[in-house]
Amino acid sequence: MSGEAILMRNFGRSDSHTIRAYVETGGYQGWAKARSMEPTAIVDEVKRANLRGLGGAGFPTGTKWSFIPKNHTGPVYLVINADEGEPGTFKDRYLLERDPHALIEGMLIAARAINSAKGFVYIRGEYVEPWRRFSTAVREAYEAGHLGKGLDIVVHRGAGAYICGEETGLISSLEGKKGWPKLKPPFPAIKGAFGAPTIVNNVETLSHVPHIINRGAAWFAGLGTKSQGGTRMYSVSGRVVRPAVYEAPVGITLRQLIYDRAGGVTGNGRLKAVVPGGSSAAILTADEIDVTMDVDGLKNAGTMAGSAGVIVMDETVSIPEALMVVARFYAHESCGQCTPCRESTGWIYKMTRRIVEGRGQKDDLDTILDVAKRGAGTTICAFYDGAVGPYISYIEKFRAEFEGLIPHA
Amino acid sequence: MPKLTVNGKDVEVPAGTNLIEAARVAGVEVPHYCYHAGLSIAGQCRLCMVDIEKTPRPTIACNTVATDGMVVQTETDRVRETRKSIMEFHLINHPLDCPVCDQAGECWLQIYYMQHGLYDPRMKDEKVHKPKAVPLGPHVILDAERCILCSRCVRFCDEITHTGELGIFERGDHSEIGLFPGRELDNKYSANVVDICPVGALTDRDFRFQVRVWYLDTTKSICPGCARGCNIEVHVNRRRPHHAEGRRVARLKPRYNPEVNKWWICDAGRYGFGFVDAAERLLAPASRHGGSSTDSTWDQAIGAVAGALRRLPPEQVGVIASPKMSNEDLFALRRLLDLRGIRQAAGQVPPRVPGDEDNFLIRADKNPNSRGAELMGFGGDARAVLEAARARQIKLLWIFGHDLLASAVSEREMLDAFRAVETVIFTGSNANWTSAHSHWVLPAAAWVEREGTYTNFEGRVQRFRTATEPLGQALAEWEIVGRVMALLGETPSATRAEHWFRQLVEAVPAFAGLSYQLLGDTGHPLTAAAVAR
Helix, strand or coil: CCCCCCCCCCCCCCCCCCHHHHHHCCCCHHHHHHCCCCHHHHHHHHHHCCCECCCCCCCEHHHHHCCCCCCCCCCCEEEEEECCCCCCCCHHHHHHHHCHHHHHHHHHHHHHHHCCCEEEEEECCCCHHHHHHHHHHHHHHHHCCCCCCCCEEEEEECCCCHHHHCHHHHHHHHCCCCCCCCCCCCCCCCCCHHHCCEEEEEHHHHHHHHHHHHHCHHHHHHHCCCCCCCEEEEEEEECECCCEEEEEECCCEHHHHHHHHCCCECCCCCEEEEECCCCCCCCEEHHHCCCECCHHHHHHCCCCCCCCEEEEEECCCCHHHHHHHHHHHHHHHCCCCCHHHHHHHHHHHHHHHHHHCCCCCCCHHHHHHHHHHHHCCCCCCCHHHHHHHHHHHHHHHCHHHHHCCCCCC | CCEEEECCEEEECCCCCEHHHHHHHCCCCCCCCCCCCCCCCCCCCCCCEEEECCCCCCEECCCCECCCCCEEECCCHHHHHHHHHHHHHHHCCCCCCHHHCCCCCCCHHHHHHHHHHCCCCCCCCCCCCCCCCEECCCCEEECCCCCCCCCHHHHHHHHHCCCCCEEEECCHHHCEEEECCCCCCCCCCCCHHHHHCCCCCEEECCCCCCCCHHHEEEEEEECCCCCCCCEEEEEEECCCCCHHHHCCEEEEEECCECCCCECCCCHHHHCCCHHHHCCCECCCCEEEECCEEEECCHHHHHHHHHHHHHHCCHHHEEEECCCCCCHHHHHHHHHHHHHHCCCEEECECCECCCCCCCCCCCCCCCCCCHHHHHHCCCCCEHHHHHHHHHCCCCCEEEEECCCHHHECCCHHHHHHHHHHCCEEEEEECECCHHHHCCCEEEEECCHHHCCEEEECCCCEEEEECCCCCCCCCCECHHHHHHHHHHHCCCCCCCCCHHHHHHHHHHHCHHHCCCCHHHHCCCCEECCHHHHHC
8 A cells, every 4th residue: 555646746856846846747737727617616626535634633624615704805814834843743844845836836726715815824933944945936936927916925934832833823823923822713714814714724735735626536535535535644753664754545554654664663673652643642552553544543543643743662662751751742832821721731741750750659640630631621722632632541551651650559 | 682591590681792791690600710891702711611502511601602592501510520620720830828918818719719629639749930029010019820820911901901011921831921021010000900810919019918808898989089980999997907007998999880980990099098097187177376276176166167157248258169079068068158148159279280181081180079069059260269369358268178289379379368368267188288278177078988979070970988987076078067057047957968969959950860879889870951061
């Protein structure tokens, strides 16, 4: 199940980021086709393609587009989430660096679908090279006449906060405010950036769109599973022979990804655990890896596809230490807006650290589990639910290892 | 108007009402911190969770608009458990320093912990430390460790005063309220953030460490600081007189009145009560002859005033009433003047420095009852009366309250006027230039020491009530005037402020139909014709 490279088809070319290379390999033909399509036809095509958001939430893209109010007058904004910050995820970076025109073409098509004349691309602050490459590509697209005739693109750099990758936190930041997620309702499609209807899409998601328009929804849907079409880019890191980004149909299993693509497990060679969808996804044990990597496959396995950041741990990895690192991340990145997340991410980090340092107490594990479960679902955004994924799964699946660190447990 | 049920009770609320307010209509209190009816919705404390039929999990009430047919439950098991958890999250990093915290006794962490928390604490780790005792401005001091980051103060400065001094800085459990660089919390309404702070994070620099709040008694009143007539509460410390150096009035707090001041008052009004317990209070009637003042008795003082009024023809009497007097005082005085046929009466003394004004609450006219004074015939400029005095047309000059030195009239002119009359009588609560140059000083009770009504600039008549006893022998002006009338043979039928108000309602058409009962706690407009003016 190696499959055809779609998003990464040009990555082998050293000039893959240039408009010349892009056009030579069929670039901007999807846009040429979409220009003669009615916006609703574009939305329908993407719906039929079963394209689901690849930033983390997995929401059907065409359906999202259809939420823009039909009779709206005034601006509609298309915002690209290029604030790739989920630990273990590094795919959008490659797309921005090596195939930036695919995103621009995807934006042209999406903007037509939602009747938007302005797109914002919010790029993670640390992504300097991706920002340079993408900005150059935007200039090329203006020069080639693709941009500036119906769609303008503003490139905006973030300042390094994970929460600004949350769709409404990103909008707040884009508006010049502190990057705090917004209360819903209203949802961005009704009232988003600067108060206007707004669609926020991930880089990889929109990079697929030109191919869908070019080759048809049926082709794209056929690449995937029943509920999710296409391929996606898996960032595989940790204890594998060839850590890298791999493009594969979403129906690939985790086992295939680790052993067939990434060359198997390093360290002591024996798999202990895998985080399949970025740090917010629940951890899987070595005998839970025969799952398909599509949104529903991983959901049914009690975890999530998330951003497809696959973090592989061999038997030498300490799960309590891994949880401490993850907990420190969430404590550091909690925006502080909602009380449960603000207070308990720090608290849970302190407890995990104590456990790792050998100062754990008998009821700490139960307290962490209880606090995590009580806080889940009580906040404005999904950040805390993302933190709860590892809190609960690491402890429940590897409890004995934690208990081994706690004196008198 | 959507109809919904809250805990099984049917209620109908205006479209757009959120579930906290809809529950209030049903008599149900939904606990909350960040929600404030006068501010935008923040939705960040997460305490106001309720269960709504057909929703998978508890939902915040503040950001949920009531819709027709909605079935809301506020006391289900899972709502109670969620609330308990949210209380625990609010408190894990809280210093629990209630014994030294001024908010203790009126702290919503204490109140809600007792109502909705009551869990056994599980936090064993070092709490997050943040700045303490940080002055934010002239009136407000911050303890960031006590702060629950509800953002009410930030929203107040953004949305009400539009001054934007405050923000939330840092992230996660290191988040803290603070001033933007180079800013100070010194807007004219700054201390309202203390009122809306649900915890002990923002306290009042004037009030803190003075007296425990549970020793305070609360009385509904009206701010006398300007013509707006903001509704306030007077908080008086009677029970611990040895605290706060004997000052009885501990603080003023705004009192909600949607027609006048909503939830707010200005800092000038809030801190304008210092004169009540000041050393300059006039405690006993006094007479001054040849430069030295001697304490007297009310009988002697009233006798002297009544004697002079009886002796002198009305043309030789001048009266400067004050728009700081209540409607009742002014009406009693009006009765006395009419009885004697006295026509030289005024009320307005132009200030030396014009009062500041804004487009929110603060009025340039720093008197609470200028409308009432006008309606009672005291709207005239006092300079005409002083002019008549200088022209030796007046032998008896009776001045109420005014500190003439603070007026636009020059001291030279005032001295000329005072020297030209035989007797100057001053009635007021505090010593000033006028009292120091008067022959008789009759001590008046401060507004918190008596009851009455003011008519604000919009023609709204509002009651203020007795919060504490008059200092020394001070009396309400209506009572002083009534005693003079009694000596002049007019048996006063009014022995309470309300009696004078009833007579006023009979006599002055603009007040027709009003009564203390009708005024209630939030007042009532004058008749439409009088308001239209």
